Amino acid sequence: MPTTTINGHDVTVDDEGFMTVYDEWDEDTGKALAEAIGVDMTDEHWQVIRFLRNDFKDQGATPTIRRVSTAGGVDTKKLFQLFPKKPAKKMAYIAGLPKPAGCV
Amino acid sequence: MTATQDMLVPSFDDEVETGRKLAIIISKGSLDMAYPGLILGNAALGEGVEVELFFTFWGFDIITKGRMEHLKFSPVGNPAAHIPAALAPIPGMTSMATHMMHKSLEELEIPEVPEFLELIKASGARIWACRLSADMNHLSADDLWDGVDGIINASDFIEMTDGAQLLFI
Numbered sequence: 001m002p003t004t005t006i007n008g009h010d011v012t013v014d015d016e017g018f019m020t021v022y023d024e025w026d027e028d029t030g031k032a033l034a035e036a037i038g039v040d041m042t043d044e045h046w047q048v049i050r051f052l053r054n055d056f057k058d059q060g061a062t063p064t065i066r067r068v069s070t071a072g073g074v075d076t077k078k079l080f081q082l083f084p085k086k087p088a089k090k091m092a093y094i095a096g097l098p099k100p101a102g103c104v
Numbered sequence: 105m106t107a108t109q110d111m112l113v114p115s116f117d118d119e120v121e122t123g124r125k126l127a128i129i130i131s132k133g134s135l136d137m138a139y140p141g142l143i144l145g146n147a148a149l150g151e152g153v154e155v156e157l158f159f160t161f162w163g164f165d166i167i168t169k170g171r172m173e174h175l176k177f178s179p180v181g182n183p184a185a186h187i188p189a190a191l192a193p194i195p196g197m198t199s200m201a202t203h204m205m206h207k208s209l210e211e212l213e214i215p216e217v218p219e220f221l222e223l224i225k226a227s228g229a230r231i232w233a234c235r236l237s238a239d240m241n242h243l244s245a246d247d248l249w250d251g252v253d254g255i256i257n258a259s260d261f262i263e264m265t266d267g268a269q270l271l272f273i
Contacts, residue, residue, distance in 0.1 A: 004111050017114045088150050103146075104146060
């Protein structure tokens, strides 16, 4: 597994740059990841990212867009506004989680 | 910010305006054939691809208010259903197969058809109903699911999907 430097810390990532170790992430890291892909974090963004982190911890998998909307209470349209074009992957990236594996 | 200099950052293709577009023609109205178009459309939307869906012929049931919640899966004539051909047409088999399919979809957390349509609509899909199918079924916009963008003819659809990749299901 490659490592990369985010916010001054060495973290483990996959070949694309998604973080692979849950506990290497903190909110400052998330902020740096968001900045790297041009997402300006607001409270609404953080609400989503925190849901992703908690849900991953509970379920062992990165939630899909549908799950963020049904279980996390942020509707799909909003997710596309907050994380344009590829919301599922961008959310996962900022939250330091693997890309969601589910189809829907 | 200096930290980003050494960072391995995945490409989300934000800088390129790919203009990639997918047109999906959904012509079948059985429960099993409703899903491929919805799942592929949803996947494309999640990748930032523009998606236009055209519901025509039997596929019209999927967006018809009175029918969309009652789509059926029939094992008749479908060897991939893995039910002996002689048993497939017996009474009750279709409702049993439909019930089983709903159960499998639920276990996989795949939404029912109406909710799935809501999902892709909220993700930015445009949903079109076929004019000829509406006329054949004597249906108007009031009979169709609220998220339908309009009733258009085949030429309209071909025109508006100029340059798109196309899936016929």
